[in-house]
Amino acid sequence: MKVRIISLDRQNRKHRRQAAELLLENPELWPAMEIARAVINTLLAPNRVCLCAVDDKDRLVGIVGGLPDYDGIVWELHPLVVKKANRGHGIGKKLVKSLEKEAAARGAITVILGTDDLDGSTSLAEVDLYDNMGGRIANIVCRKRHSYEFYLKCGYSIIGAIPDANGMGKPDILMGKRVAKKHKGRKTSLKSLPGGKTE
Numbered sequence: 001m002k003v004r005i006i007s008l009d010r011q012n013r014k015h016r017r018q019a020a021e022l023l024l025e026n027p028e029l030w031p032a033m034e035i036a037r038a039v040i041n042t043l044l045a046p047n048r049v050c051l052c053a054v055d056d057k058d059r060l061v062g063i064v065g066g067l068p069d070y071d072g073i074v075w076e077l078h079p080l081v082v083k084k085a086n087r088g089h090g091i092g093k094k095l096v097k098s099l100e101k102e103a104a105a106r107g108a109i110t111v112i113l114g115t116d117d118l119d120g121s122t123s124l125a126e127v128d129l130y131d132n133m134g135g136r137i138a139n140i141v142c143r144k145r146h147s148y149e150f151y152l153k154c155g156y157s158i159i160g161a162i163p164d165a166n167g168m169g170k171p172d173i174l175m176g177k178r179v180a181k182k183h184k185g186r187k188t189s190l191k192s193l194p195g196g197k198t199e
């Protein structure tokens with residue numbers, strides 16, 4: 001399926017409405033239209049990035065947001081949604097890539113994100129993550145389809161987890177990826193750090 005990636009235009013009321021409707025397709029995350037609209041308005045704040053995928057009929061079929069942190073060195077990817085009817089055609093991956101490119105162009109080294117496990121889809125749920133978190137992350141098992149696998153396919157690594165972020169035993173799985181382009185002038189080689197490796 002062919003889509004174009006564009007910035008969400010604050011003046012384009014049709015796209016703004018479609019963006020809110022897209023969020024509403026996931027009521028477990030955005031349970032009401034006014035919440036969805038408020039999220040879209042927040043994404044349009046000047047320091048943020050909001051990209052969307054539009055099909056050949058100019059219908060919005062996916063959206064991704066980005067928020068700078070750590071003086072713009074780290075960007076958080078949130079939210080990411082693809083229209084249910086259009087999933088499985090590479091649109092999610094394309095949106096993630098576009099967000100990474102935009103963040104890198106604005107000075108990001110790293111993109112991070114959190115993906116919740118609300119229903120025991122992974123072995124990081126329903127356990128005490130304060131006990132051996134590193135080991136549990138290294139040996140994570142996916143019991144049901146979970147979006148952390150999608151992000152692995154986009155090149156992200158699990159970099160931690162927030163225990164009980166959504167209630168006892170319901171963690172937020174933190175993932176990250178280096179998005180900065182290597183450049184010849186870089187003074188600090190990661191190889192020189194203990195256990196370090198270059199991209």
Ligand SMILES: CC(C)(COP(=O)(O)OP(=O)(O)OC[C@H]1O[C@@H](n2cnc3c(N)ncnc32)[C@H](O)[C@@H]1OP(=O)(O)O)[C@@H](O)C(=O)NCCC(=O)NCCS
Nearest residue numbers: 080081082087088089090091092093115145146147149150
């Ligand atoms: C997650 C989401 C954005 C993926 O979008 P998509 O357009 O269907 O994804 P793509 O087609 O680009 O998929 C790329 C790869 O990831 C896999 N994948 C996609 N969604 C997945 C999921 N939920 N769990 C595991 N793997 C997934 C695909 O099978 C594909 O694998 P392949 O390259 O081996 O064929 C979409 O399912 C969605 O909007 N979900 C609801 C909201 C959500 O969960 N957002 C992320 C929360 S942090």
